[in-house]
Amino acid sequence: xxxxxxxxxxxxxxxxxxxxxxxxxxxxxDMSLRPLAAAIGSSxxxxxxxxxxxDGLVRAxxxxxxxxxxxxxxxxxxxxxxxxxxxxxxxxxLAGEQHRRLLTLWVEAYGRSLADPAGxxxxxxxxxxxxxxxxxxxxxxxxxxxxxGAAADVTLALAVLRGALxxxxxxxxxxxxxxxxxxxxxxxxxxxx
Amino acid sequence: xxxxxxxxxxxxxxxxxxxxxxxxxxxxxDMSLRPLAAAIGSSxxxxxxxxxxxDGLVRAxxxxxxxxxxxxxxxxxxxxxxxxxxxxxxxxxLAGEQHRRLLTLWVEAYGRSLADPAGxxxxxxxxxxxxxxxxxxxxxxxxxxxxxGAAADVTLALAVLRGALxxxxxxxxxxxxxxxxxxxxxxxxxxxx
DNA sequence: CTGCCACTGAAACGAGTGTTTCAGTAGACC
DNA sequence: GGTCTACTGAAACACTCGTTTCAGTGGCAG
Numbered sequence: 001x002x003x004x005x006x007x008x009x010x011x012x013x014x015x016x017x018x019x020x021x022x023x024x025x026x027x028x029x030d031m032s033l034r035p036l037a038a039a040i041g042s043s044x045x046x047x048x049x050x051x052x053x054x055d056g057l058v059r060a061x062x063x064x065x066x067x068x069x070x071x072x073x074x075x076x077x078x079x080x081x082x083x084x085x086x087x088x089x090x091x092x093x094l095a096g097e098q099h100r101r102l103l104t105l106w107v108e109a110y111g112r113s114l115a116d117p118a119g120x121x122x123x124x125x126x127x128x129x130x131x132x133x134x135x136x137x138x139x140x141x142x143x144x145x146x147x148x149g150a151a152a153d154v155t156l157a158l159a160v161l162r163g164a165l166x167x168x169x170x171x172x173x174x175x176x177x178x179x180x181x182x183x184x185x186x187x188x189x190x191x192x193x
Numbered sequence: 194x195x196x197x198x199x200x201x202x203x204x205x206x207x208x209x210x211x212x213x214x215x216x217x218x219x220x221x222x223d224m225s226l227r228p229l230a231a232a233i234g235s236s237x238x239x240x241x242x243x244x245x246x247x248d249g250l251v252r253a254x255x256x257x258x259x260x261x262x263x264x265x266x267x268x269x270x271x272x273x274x275x276x277x278x279x280x281x282x283x284x285x286x287l288a289g290e291q292h293r294r295l296l297t298l299w300v301e302a303y304g305r306s307l308a309d310p311a312g313x314x315x316x317x318x319x320x321x322x323x324x325x326x327x328x329x330x331x332x333x334x335x336x337x338x339x340x341x342g343a344a345a346d347v348t349l350a351l352a353v354l355r356g357a358l359x360x361x362x363x364x365x366x367x368x369x370x371x372x373x374x375x376x377x378x379x380x381x382x383x384x385x386x
Numbered sequence: 387c388t389g390c391c392a393c394t395g396a397a398a399c400g401a402g403t404g405t406t407t408c409a410g411t412a413g414a415c416c
Numbered sequence: 417g418g419t420c421t422a423c424t425g426a427a428a429c430a431c432t433c434g435t436t437t438c439a440g441t442g443g444c445a446g
Contacts (some may be wrong), residue, residue: 003435011393027308029222032433044434046394054434104307111304114297114362115220125363155360155373162359163352169307170318180348187380196405204423225403237404239424247404 005052012050015042019057020064024101028058028108055120062124065105069128073135083139084188087157090135091181094165095174104169132158160184198245205243208235212250213257217294221251221301251313258298262321266328276332277381280350283328284374287358288367297362325351353377 006012018040023031033044033054051057076089093099106128113124136154160181168177199205211233216224226237226247244250269282286292299321306317329347353374361370 006392009392027305029305029308033435034432043395045396045436048435049393108304108308110359110363111301112222115222115301125359129360129363149372149376151369152372152376155357155369156353156376159353159356159360159370159373160349161356163354163356164348166303166318166355166359167322167348167352170303170322176344176348177352179342179345180352183342183345183349187383190380190383199422202422226405227402236425238406238426241405242423 003048003052005056006050009050015040015047015050016060016064019047020061023061024105028061028105028112031058033057058120062109062121065102065109066124066128066131068102069106070131073131077135077138080138080140082141083136083153083157084185086136086139087161087181087185087188090161091164091178094161095168095178100169103165107166107169129158132161196241196245198249199243202243208233208240208243209253209257212240213254216254217298221254221298221305224251226250248313255302255314255317258295258302259317259321259324261295262299263324266324270328270331273331273333275334276329276346276350277378279329279332280354280374280378280381283354284357284371287354288361288371293362296358300359300362322351325354 019036022036022039033047037043037047047057048054051060072093076086076093081089094103109121110125110128112119113121113126133154136157137150139154141150164177164181167180168174171177212229215229215232226240230236230240240250241247244253265286269279269286274282287296302314303318303321305312306314306319326347329350330343332347334343357370357374360373361367364370
């Protein structure tokens with residue numbers, strides 16, 4: 001009979017946190033229960049008991065990752081800023097060394113989510129696009145900016161940030177990529193349309 | 194005794210092409226030899242004989258995908274254009290429905306390559322960044338453009354294209370994402386610095 | 387003491403994995 | 417005909433996988 005996932009419990013929270021750290025270190029792709037359980041001081045039996053199935057565990061880990069992202073988004077939006085300000089703050093966060101592994105996991109999950117629309121990843125990609133667009137769309141509009149074309153501006157800002165992130169994660173060349181962001185901000189600062 | 198990979202042969206080329214098509218359809222992540230072999234009219238025995246190992250097969254498939262990308266890059270650079278022209282041509286290619294599956298595979302491989310620097314993917318991410326930067330860097334410079342800052346311009350152009358691609362693959366919203374590209378091109382057309 | 391509860395250990399199940407062993411077959415070249 | 421090369425089929429090997437079964441812990445409430 002299939003195990004039913006516990007919705008929450010101290011032990012579950014603790015093991016989820018450790019599993020999350022383990023996945024940040026080793027990647028999601030070839031994670032499997034026995035090595036993971038051994039590394040975090042548990043057993044496959046218990047993981048299945050607490051999360052229902054491996055897919056349930058993966059979903060929980062992905063949600064854990066997303067919550068870290070959402071925490072930043074909330075803090076970034078808090079003193080309301082205009083679009084350039086948000087882009088700058090977001091890039092500072094994305095480029096931080098301490099977020100490399102989270103963001104690598106993010107790209108991995110994004111890729112799998114696109115390639116395999118079933119599975120525990122399913123809506124991961126669409127969901128994070130929505131999360132980020134929501135943050136940037138909340139930007140305080142510049143005075144002379146007409147609302148028409150705002151969607152394009154926000155989409156462009158998101159594209160710049162994500163594209164730069166891909167480059168940074170592959171090459172580690174912070175200087176070059178940050179210069180590109182600066183160039184984009186110059187562009188935003190231009191007057192007219 | 195380990196099988197040695199054939200470097201090339203008619204049969205190998207034929208099976209590689211079919212395996213590539215199969216992977217475009219089903220993704221790389223949970224590809225395995227027996228189902229693949231059955232689908233393309235072969236057997237695990239033969240795939241191992243021709244490609245040496247599963248990793249060898251994956252490497253061959255990834256190279257096959259890269260060669261499709263390189264073919265476009267070569268054609269795109271051929272009548273030398275300036276940066277906006279290249280961006281426009283590249284976006285037309287990226288946004289084409291017929292390239293969706295190739296590009297999805299591309300993102301999946303990119304993610305795995307970042308998460309697992311060993312394995313058959315190893316340098317996939319770094320390599321494609323280099324491929325694309327090379328194309329864009331070959332852009333005919335605008336007359337008044339100083340060479341300083343060219344690297345930033347090229348990196349920004351690449352980031353815009355890749356970020357837009359991520360968005361497009363997840364949402365399928367061609368209109369919104371293409372509008373963002375247009376907005377970027379407007380930006381490029383601005384005079385000054 | 388008796389239930390109940392969240393949690394755990396050991397072992398097995400059945401299926402699927404990449405890979406190897408052995409034994410071929412079809413065709414070209416001498 | 418004989419030999420060589422390219423390719424192939426069937427079966428086994430030695431795993432690992434997610435999951436299940438069964439049999440327990442220790443602690444806390446009544």
